[in-house]
Amino acid sequence: MIFRSALVFSLLLSLVACGRSEEPSGPELVVYSSRIEQLIKPIFDQYTAETGVNIRYVTDSAGPLLARLRAEGENTPADILVTVDVGNLWQAAQQGLLAPQTSSVLKNNVPESLRDPEGRWTGLSIRARTIVYSSERVQPETLSSYEALAEPQWAGRLCLRTAKKVYNQSLVATMISADGAENTERVLAGWVDNLAVPPFSSDNKVIEAIAAGQCDVGIVNTYYLARMKADDPSLPVDLFWANQTGEAPFNRGVHVNISGAGVTAASKQKALAMSLLEWLSEAEAQHAFAELNQEFPVNRNTPPSSLLQHWGDFKADQVPVVEAGRLQAEAIRMMDRVGYR
């Protein structure tokens, strides 16, 4: 009897719960973010404290968030889309989900190569993807560029993250843009030949594998190494800034991706949304935004965190990041063809 009553009772409860909803008060912005909560909440809280504008957000992978924006269309509650790579921003702009905006503040604070030419999105922090190596088994002088990792001297010594990760897709897309398709495909085939073990699911695993002696060199985003170095300063893995010297196009600089944002086309308070993005690009917020995840600020007036400064300055690839979006599909097809999983 108790069992049956419990069944009915819980069913009733669930119906009651469906009626619940909260009403906002005061100005409010809604953010769809593929940047995770820990990396946005502290800054949003600061903004709310300074301006009184409340911020609500949902986090998810970029793909589902784009699908949701598109499905909700005119009725979407979202004012801002935040992503952790340029490919998805480019795609959102292609689908007409982001509104073109002009802002002298953003023009001032964010380098041109890290913004959409039509003003639909802007970079907020830089994620540099470069070479890491075993400080026990590799002389940094033997390293030079991403392309050089395809040379026979690295046979059986290279570790890579899976080609399914957008960071690698963006990297390869910008390689296509710099080196041309044919050369890039040859480099990719060389990488695959040089792999010590099948590609890993995360950058952390690549660094761990180098530390454990499974391989000697790899390509990762700098903040993963920064985080692991902070936990264990004796980790025998160091960072090398790729593509700094040599002949063109191999001296183009380190591949950079962005974590960025744009105002949605359906937002009913675009000016309010824009003022949040502008605030985020200012020196003070930039410092907090980038430091939370050991990324580099886009605003040149903001110095990177002390840990990153220790790695020294580097030349970043000046190719507009929008190329990474445009060539992403070609990059994936190429990686599939050479068997880079």
Next chain:
Amino acid sequence: MQLAQRARVANQRRLRPTPLWLLRAAGVALVCAVLVPVVVLASSWLSPEVEIWQHLVETQLPRLVANTLFLMLGVGVLVSVIGVSLAWFTVMCQFPGRAAFEWLLMLPLAVPAYVMAFVVLGVFDFGGPLQTQLRELLGAGWGIDVRNRASVIVVFSLVLYPYVYMLARSAFLSQSSETLEVARVLGCTSRQAFFRVALPMARPAIAAGVGLALMETLADFGTVAVFNYDTFTTAIYKSWFGFFSLQAAAQLASLLLLFVGVTLFAERRSRGHGLFVQGAKLQHLRRFPLPPVLAGLVSAYCALILAFAFVLPMLQLLDWAVGEGVSQLTSRFFALLGHSLWLAAMAAALTVTLALLLAFCRRFSRGRWGSIFAAAQLGYALPGSVLAVGIMLSFSWLDRQWLLPLQAWLGLDPKPLLMGTVLTLLAAYWIRFLAVASGPLDSALERVKPSLPEVARTLGAGNWRLLWEVYLPMLRPGVLTALVLVFVDVMKEMPATLLLRPFGWDTLAVRIFEMTAEGQWQLAALPALTLVLAGLIPVMLSIRASRGR
């Protein structure tokens, strides 16, 4: 002859349970609701994606299909062997620790497959503590990469065998010992009695369990991604996230569904029209005492499975969680826990009720109708985020086309009523987990002898009394199992929760996603541990309830 037939027809009419058309209508409505996202996906074929398909067929699909089939074969065999053997030993045999193992062996159910995957990799991989220690002992220069097919199969099997174990266990429990005794009297050895009587009798339950395990394996993305093991879902996500073609992703997903649909149909067909009913249980089961050596071996076997499927991952999670400290344990963390429990409870109650309705539909309508109702299980075979998108597209369409104009017409301030509410999320849960609830309910219902409710009806019981006082008490173990399975599955569910949750309804699974999204698996340990422990609550409750009879 004619007279007899007429009498039978009259008899049937009188014995007919519930107004059949009402039940059927409700069942058909349910099936339609499940099929809406499926139809949305199938409609993707209207805009062909020739280029992507060409590329996938040339470079990917043969390998992915082979990988997937291999994985399914491995998981299917392993979960059947582990699940059925454990169920048989704990129900039918006497060995040291039996009573404890009987419920302990259900616990791995609460461990999400993706958590198991990152724990296994964390412990056993080349750079993990185990191999590092060994290298320190034995010298550098060796090591094995555990990211291979066998590991993926083992990981899935360890977390999915409880489906088979639980369903087979309740089937064996309800087999009357007379049946087996009759088999023994007729000259069967105890082994023959198992293989020729008990096992075939339990077939619907075992098939349901294995089916659930395989559908979950097919739809999985997170676990295989940890191992970078490419399956069919890899192609789905590559099309969607890489090529930005939701169309191609939906087309691939609908092929997956077709495959599952055909398989489900074939399994039902191959069972034929046999009945799997049981007589009432007259006496308590007598367990076979095992000879000492064999009893020891069986205990060791149970302990081994338990150690790898539950104890080891728990210890590793605990180790990581302690290492990261308690800084995460804010009031927000408890809010996450609250949301997880609350959503799981609501979804379990709702899903099991609907599944019960569907189960009765199926019982009272054999033949063509039966397979129509079976279609309601398809939701489980879809990768979570694909199903979530299907639901999202249909609900936002409803909002846009009907609810907003309706509100405007009524003079209200129009705002979306479905998207971004708990309703949508609950809909996603029940559509996804209807199959999970149906497994135990159907196999419990199949074991109810038709003559029992018929007797009750002859004695003058109405429909409601029949349901309340005859069916529900007899279905009790099945209902409990269904509630537990759905509750735990909803707690573990990630992609649909991520996409469809209303603002502020973050759950533990969302937390785990956020931590692992940036590769911080150690930080995910505390929410994962909490998730497992919270998932144990209903498992414990159901064990107590099933003992309290």
